[in-house]
Amino acid sequence: MSGPASIGVDAGSTTFKAVLVDREGRILASFLEPADPRLEEQAARALDALQAPPGTPVGATGYGRRRIHAARTLTEITCHARGAFSRTGEPGILVDVGGQDTKVVRVGPGGAVLDFSMNDKCAAGTGRFLEVILARLRIPKEEIARYAARSTRPVPVTSTCTVFAESEVVSLVARGEAVEDIVKGLHAALASRVASLVGQVPPGSRVFMSGGVALNPAMVEALSKELSVPVSVVPDPQLVGALGAALSALS
Amino acid sequence: MILRKLQYKAISCLGPGLLSVASRIGKRPGRGSAQGAAHPFGPPLESGRKLREIMSLHYLSGRYADGAVPVAWVTSGFPVEPLRALGFHAVYPENHAAVCSVKRLVPELSAAVERLGYSRELCGYARADLGCAVTGTTPVGRLPRPDLLCCCTNICQTVLYWFRALADRFRVPLAVVDAPFVYGEAKAGHLEYFADQLRGLAETAGGIAGRATDRGALLETVRLSREGSLLWAECLAAGRAVPSPWTGFDAFFHMAPIVALRGTKECNGYYRMLRDELNDRISRGVGGIGNERFRLLWDNLPVWHRLRPLSAVLAENGFNIVCSTYAAAWAEAGAAIDPADPEGSMARAYLNVLLNRDLPYRLSFMKRLCAESGSTGAILHSDRSCKPYSIGQVDLQRRLVSEAGVRTLLLEADHADPRSWSEEQAGHRLAAFMESFE
Numbered sequence: 228m229s230g231p232a233s234i235g236v237d238a239g240s241t242t243f244k245a246v247l248v249d250r251e252g253r254i255l256a257s258f259l260e261p262a263d264p265r266l267e268e269q270a271a272r273a274l275d276a277l278q279a280p281p282g283t284p285v286g287a288t289g290y291g292r293r294r295i296h297a298a299r300t301l302t303e304i305t306c307h308a309r310g311a312f313s314r315t316g317e318p319g320i321l322v323d324v325g326g327q328d329t330k331v332v333r334v335g336p337g338g339a340v341l342d343f344s345m346n347d348k349c350a351a352g353t354g355r356f357l358e359v360i361l362a363r364l365r366i367p368k369e370e371i372a373r374y375a376a377r378s379t380r381p382v383p384v385t386s387t388c389t390v391f392a393e394s395e396v397v398s399l400v401a402r403g404e405a406v407e408d409i410v411k412g413l414h415a416a417l418a419s420r421v422a423s424l425v426g427q428v429p430p431g432s433r434v435f436m437s438g439g440v441a442l443n444p445a446m447v448e449a450l451s452k453e454l455s456v457p458v459s460v461v462p463d464p465q466l467v468g469a470l471g472a473a474l475s476a477l478s
Numbered sequence: 479m480i481l482r483k484l485q486y487k488a489i490s491c492l493g494p495g496l497l498s499v500a501s502r503i504g505k506r507p508g509r510g511s512a513q514g515a516a517h518p519f520g521p522p523l524e525s526g527r528k529l530r531e532i533m534s535l536h537y538l539s540g541r542y543a544d545g546a547v548p549v550a551w552v553t554s555g556f557p558v559e560p561l562r563a564l565g566f567h568a569v570y571p572e573n574h575a576a577v578c579s580v581k582r583l584v585p586e587l588s589a590a591v592e593r594l595g596y597s598r599e600l601c602g603y604a605r606a607d608l609g610c611a612v613t614g615t616t617p618v619g620r621l622p623r624p625d626l627l628c629c630c631t632n633i634c635q636t637v638l639y640w641f642r643a644l645a646d647r648f649r650v651p652l653a654v655v656d657a658p659f660v661y662g663e664a665k666a667g668h669l670e671y672f673a674d675q676l677r678g679l680a681e682t683a684g685g686i687a688g689r690a691t692d693r694g695a696l697l698e699t700v701r702l703s704r705e706g707s708l709l710w711a712e713c714l715a716a717g718r719a720v721p722s723p724w725t726g727f728d729a730f731f732h733m734a735p736i737v738a739l740r741g742t743k744e745c746n747g748y749y750r751m752l753r754d755e756l757n758d759r760i761s762r763g764v765g766g767i768g769n770e771r772f773r774l775l776w777d778n779l780p781v782w783h784r785l786r787p788l789s790a791v792l793a794e795n796g797f798n799i800v801c802s803t804y805a806a807a808w809a810e811a812g813a814a815i816d817p818a819d820p821e822g823s824m825a826r827a828y829l830n831v832l833l834n835r836d837l838p839y840r841l842s843f844m845k846r847l848c849a850e851s852g853s854t855g856a857i858l859h860s861d862r863s864c865k866p867y868s869i870g871q872v873d874l875q876r877r878l879v880s881e882a883g884v885r886t887l888l889l890e891a892d893h894a895d896p897r898s899w900s901e902e903q904a905g906h907r908l909a910a911f912m913e914s915f916e
């Protein structure tokens with residue numbers, strides 16, 4: 228294994244991620260924290276934690292990328308595509324459901340971005356949708372998938388707007404619907420919203436998922452069902468953007 | 479009345495001289511003038527000064543028009559030729575609203591009409607124009623009171639309701655020229671229907687002007703209109719050179735005469751000058767931006783309130799908008815006008831304007847523009863204000879990608895209202911789009 232070659236930082240709106248990679252793009256160390264408004268301090272903390280040799284080139288992405296002292300800054304679209312391709316080695320459709328936006332990137336050979344669409348004007352269709360409503364139901368993050376798995380009769384949640392869905396869920400609870408069934412219904416609602424951004428999946432195309440929401444198996448399952456194609460999770464889904472940034476700093 | 483006439487005439491004749499002196503004195507440092515190598519644009523177009531001059535004169539003479547000559551407020555796609563032949567001074571509320579948009583007055587004007595119950599979903603041009611009528615605010619000094627309102631539904635239906643509201647406010651007649659939507663080719667019956675309305679228009683407008691149409695004057699106006707469209711087409715064709723001698727953003731400004739002065743000698747004189755300057759730049763290899771690496775098509779109206787920053791970020795990264803459906807639309811249809819058959823050819827030209835045609839036509843038009851200009855990418859501005867232009871863009875985008883291999887970006891904005899603009903999100907999408915070319 229070759230030594231440390233570059234650092235990638237993904238200063239996202241909800242979490243801050245950083246990775247140290249070798250020449251082949253293998254992740255040697257990683258760092259992940261909730262986003263801190265004192266971004267410069269957080270970046271310094273990350274560099275310390277990664278124990279990178281001084282002078283290691285840095286690539287940055289994410290909403291806060293311009294505040295990172297980096298040799299190369301690129302958008303998450305490009306970085307997610309590169310990061311995902313380096314882990315999967317395959318072109319396809321990459322769905323990144325992030326905390327505040329959802330991106331669908333058509334990744335071509337070599338990890339090039341062929342096309343992308345984004346949902347970033349409202350919280351519907353983003354990780355925030357689940358977060359807000361599940362907090363309302365007092366379900367901790369780690370429990371979400373277990374709840375969904377227990378559902379026997381998912382309740383349809385018709386509002387895709389986060390604010391309206393929240394009040395809809397309140398009335399479903401009041402009506403005595405089982406929390407498990409509501410949780411499953413919420414996943415289906417989010418998946419249908421994300422699927423509309425994906426559009427038609429051409430036959431033979433692979434669909435990959437990255438971002439923190441990909442760690443929730445219930446969401447992966449709901450999206451597979453909605454798209455009628457299997458959805459594969461990119462390994463270390465939360466680090467994909469940071470990995471892409473590190474790869475850009477390498478080249 | 480006589481005094482008004484004299485004032486109107488004096489401004490129209492003396493104006494150019496006066497304004498050219500004024501514009502030389504008050505000359506702002508142009509884009510690219512002595513600003514160093516880091517500046518992303520090429521040297522500014524000399525014609526820009528003349529453009530400011532003739533458009534200022536148009537608005538200045540407008541201040542003295544009412545009471546001197548008959549005044550009509552007309553929609554951009556209205557067959558203006560019969561009005562010009564009758565001596566009307568034509569005011570273009572859309573052009574005026576574009577000036578308000580560039581000056582970022584729309585939120586204030588819109589708020590005035592939103593308080594009266596107009597929806598924010600209404601086209602920003604309509605809100606701006608109605609806002610001017612309600613508040614009396616205008617960046618051009620004063621707009622002349624209309625004697626006649628003229629609306630053609632070949633661009634959208636919004637104009638119909640907007641002009642009805644104006645007719646109500648000013649208590650003047652509204653002449654509507656109804657344009658059936660063109661699926662495929664314009665049908666013979668529709669052409670006849672349109673031409674008939676033009677004859678009716680000449681009568682109504684003649685009644686207001688107090689005279690009958692002079693056939694010779696009509697033929698001359700029609701000839702000028704056609705010539706103007708062809709000259710504008712030549713200017714746009716100059717953009718195909720590599721590097722392009724100007725940018726699509728320049729063209730958005732330089733299209734003002736073909737919209738608001740169509741059918742006049744001033745318009746055509748201006749485009750001769752612009753064409754010659756562009757050709758001269760081509761022969762000297764002078765580009766609209768300093769380092770043109772990628773060429774793009776723009777679809778829909780410009781984002782008037784963000785033109786400068788948008789053009790700068792594209793130019794800094796070596797991207798040049800070298801063609802747009804919006805600017806080209808004014809060259810396409812007008813060329814069909816023919817003095818040999820004024821009414822029939824006007825019917826054809828005005829029925830066939832871009833927004834009155836179906837999506838297959840729009841797709842083929844965009845593909846043609848990309849191919850002619852060597853554009854490998856396209857920015858489709860999804861304009862919250864202009865629904866007829868924005869509807870179908872997602873399909874157009876998909877087909878441009880799959881059938882023409884053109885990279886695309888759908889950019890959500892509003893041509894007039896900055897309140898629909900999100901700097902962070904738009905900038906982010908634009909950055910990702912540009913990265914995908916590297």
Ligand code: SF4
Pocket residue numbers: 572601602603604633634635636637779833863864865866867
């Ligand atoms: S809706 Fe579109 S076509 Fe109609 S007036 Fe507004 S900008 Fe023009």
